[in-house]
Amino acid sequence: MSHVKGNLTDDMGLPPAPGAEQHAALDLANSAVTLPGGQYTDLLATPAAANLWLTAHGLAPADAGLRETCAAELRSLREHLRSLIAARVEGHTPPAGALNAVNDALTRAPAAALLHWSPERGPYRATTHPTTQILEHALAALASDAADLLTGADADRLTACGSPPCNRYLVRHGRRHWCSTRCGDRARAARAYARRTGRLEETEGSEGAEGAKGEA
DSSP states (O other): OOOOOSOGGGGTTOOOOTTTTTOHHHHHHTSEEEEGGGEEEETTSSHHHHHHHHHHTTSSOTTOOOOHHHHHHHHHHHHHHHHHHHHHHHTOOOOHHHHHHHHHHHTSSOOSOEEEEETTTEEEEEOOOOGGGHHHHHHHHHHHHHHHHHHSTTGGGEEEOSSTTOOOEEEOOTTOOOSSHHHHHHHHHHHHHHHHHHHHHHHHHHHHHHHHHHHO
16 A cells, blocks of 8 residues: 655655555554654644645545544554554564554444445445545555555565664665665664774773783
8 A cells, every 4th residue: 555645754854664655554653753863753743744644645635624633543553553563573472452453443444345326427336435534544544554564475574774763664675674875874884983993992902901911
């Protein structure tokens, strides 16, 4: 499931994580990001922001007028999805509450295309999408995508970004464990710094030991 019409992650200064353009559920899980320097960005922080996110993913009209209760439900599903993805990545048993939340979202809106009739078209099938159930349909679609992600071919390639403090998840391609070039550069710089400081400490330690021997 992927209906992204715009790159909302520009607000974070990051591109979508690998796999997020194919899986809206993964993009939802990554919609709140911790960045270096104590920065934190939440693309669902307000009802307007949540509406914008859903619209960009083809899950709500731009004028849906989401309220805070709806935005809060979307943020809640995000946290449950993060728990399930973390459990899959780390090989742990997922929280029962997270499983229940996703299953509840799956059943909140009819998934089957119902039979309709109109004078112009005659009989046809379509999934109902009444204005009063916009959020229910959005949550059901996201939960369905999450279930597909966690049980499909990409599940074994799910991983956490290997560049702290970034908290995003991605679908790994090859040996890449970073969600973006920026995170990859930061991880490589950290490793290079650790190697340099490690060698410096070893050199200082050996010089200190030799000095102690000379004094003895």
